[in-house]
Amino acid sequence: GAGVSQSPSNKVTEKGKDVELRCDPISGHTALYWYRQRLGQGLEFLIYFQGNSAPDKSGLPSDRFSAERTGESVSTLTIQRTQQEDSAVYLCASGRDRGEKLFFGSGTQLSVL
């Protein structure tokens, strides 16, 4: 595709429910990131996929968070048993390789009631 695509754009869920967020990176991009951005805050690193290497999961805040990537394509971020503090915009970004610019998706606005 022309850019990084994320779905859904908005998700409202009840506390305790599981949610799945999807990211379609730009074709051919080996690097894929997930970041979390709370209202008025910075970009909090969550997880990094680079080609076929083991992902860097060091930013995942708890074991309720997990992410997968199929080869060099789609990635899903799953949050189990959502809490109100999970409310944020979740941004996905992809890049051609190390040291290359990142292209960001428009994000998924997650609201946990």
Added chain:
Amino acid sequence: QQPVQSPQAVILREGEDAVINCSSSKALYSVHWYRQKHGEAPVFLMILLKGGEQKGHEKISASFNEKKQQSSLYLTASQLSYSGTYFCGTEIDWEYGNKLVFGAGTILRVKS
């Protein structure tokens, strides 16, 4: 590992200049600069790589001091469109992993 940005916020009048700084305690492979406008995704401005290579917009200038692990973004003759939050991101120079981690951001507001 998160880089430190300064200042936290700056207000300018159109035409004035500004400098945003970014520093890290680790040896760096690259420094990235992005701008985010309210309600939008961050947009790429520039990359500065270890060894001196730079990639980015012609109208944006930045520096990277590899010895001090510091980078600065120079905004000259500011325009209203420059308003937004500027983030620096750093990739640590490590063979086994180099995730891009961002600083807390610098809010820039340009007034007419």
